[in-house]
Amino acid sequence: MSSEAATPASPRLVVGIDLGTTNSLAAIRAGKGARVLRDADGEPLIPSVVCFHPDGRTLVGREAKAERLTHPDRTVFSIKRLIGRSVHELGDEPKRLPYPIVAGERDLPRVRVGERQWSPEEISALILQRVKQTAEQALGQPVQHAVVTVPAWFDDAQRQATKDAAALAGLDCLRILNEPTAAALAYGIDGSKDGTALVYDLGGGTFDVSILRIDDGVFRVLSTSGDTHLGGDDFDELLGQRILAALPRVAGKAGALEDPYVLQAVRKAAESLKIKLSSAERADLQLDLGARGAVTLTVTRAEFEAAIAPLVQRTLDCVQRAVKDAGLRLEQIDDVVLVGGSTRVPMVRARLRGMLGKEPHTGVDPDLAVALGASIQADVLAGNDRSLLPLDVIPLSLGIETLGGAVQKLILRNSTIPTSVTEEFSTGVDNQTAVDLNVFQGERELAKDCRRLGHFKLRGIPPLPAGLPRIAVTFLVDADGVLRVTAREQRTGAEASIQIVPSFGLTRDEVRRMMLDSIENAQADYVAREAIDVRNKAEAMVRGTQKALALAELPPDQTYAVQKAVKALGKLLAANADAAALKQGCDDLTKVTATIADDVISAAVAKALREEQQGS
């Protein structure tokens, strides 16, 4: 028998990280709440920007963002757009970015800075490293484990590349979590209630909308839609145009539009105007660019809203599409969750509310929600949270029924998925050519106290003495929580399998009740299980000894003595004697066979017994 350990020892400190296109940050669960980890200035958001300054310094975060226009070819932002993709897949993305992107080996994109080329994983690792340092300073202890979020539509390669980036940053990424799932978790949508949620995520440069279905604690992404080039940066751009239009041209100077210092200042001013307009009806700007000119400007919220209205409408079109793709109607959305800094714009909220006829959740800061949700998942992986039905772990043990109605567990509860375990079984009767496999879920020892998930039959086993066929039974739970049980006879290759979704039809309360049951009944279960084991052993001894008697040529008196003891044990079995009596019967039989001073029978019995005991 072989069995892999499925659950590693759980690390105690695990942070949640939102590795964003525009901003990144970490959060940690503390008691019932979760909190973001801020830098020394109290800032939670770290701009996802890296600048390889000509003076040799590598700047990350706010300092790097400040260089975006002064060193456009050495300041890398939006690296999330490139990670895990080939140059071919990027399409015209590189043309939109001011830093040079070249094709490296296997057509993977690389950012060229001077002599050196950087992979998107390396750039992301620099950002993650900064996030890690910030978290360590805030917590006062080393951080090694994390849950990192990605958009729901990220494919395997993009997810793997994100994991690689974490590893490069010295972080063990325990789980990649979908951003919309994380956001839903942050809003307390923890799977305890079934329903549908719409997650509307408007960040700096990207817009994502996802429809989630929550079924018995399992989050499924039903559909996604969005626009990879739509976000708060576009709002800034529109305001920036107004500022530039108001900037008087200084005679004899190059156009302000080509001056990176002017553009940088204008972009910054535009963003701060926009942010003011989220809480005020009007915002003033006084921008003094010295010799390059000065602007005084007032923008009202109404003007701003008129400018961005077409962009907001585009997001609503995506919402329509996502809901339709999920096979739902707008009224069937139970919860609306806002994510991304740009959902702070009041018009965005108002338009969404108008369309869905429902108040969006607003209790959590939209630019912190993903990290906060990731920290909740992180806490579950750290093993600190016992109240929440963990996502992506197996809530109850899975096993098969063995001889006598006991359950042999192959995958233990709380194993993280995906996971796979194989164990070997055999037949219990001679010349048996088929076995029934009953798959059970639960913590109790006996099949009758567990939940039967399914049943299948393996045929085509070669007719052999009991215990000789070798049947490998594999339990495989994939990342979606789907269980596949396969039985394969090793000699003939005969195979049969069944596929089950174990979490379906089980509520969190049921899981809890089944757990409590197993604790309350532990003693009784132990006794019952022992009784089955003794019974199996007694039956095996009876059969084994009978076989041995037929093989060994014993003197009649000894044959008689053995037969008598076998018969006595057989009677106990037939009378359903209790475990103590059966144990006594087994001991008596052992004594008789042991006292027969004949190596032949001892060897024959031993051999027959060995074969019998392998069976079951």
Ligand code: ADP
């Ligand atoms: P991402 O997920 O792309 O990394 P974020 O969720 O951090 O991005 O959102 C960043 C965007 O949110 C920026 O465009 C920023 O200007 C915008 N933003 C932040 N706060 C506000 C606010 N109060 N009002 C409007 N926009 C805001």
Ligand code: MG
């Ligand atoms: Mg985001």
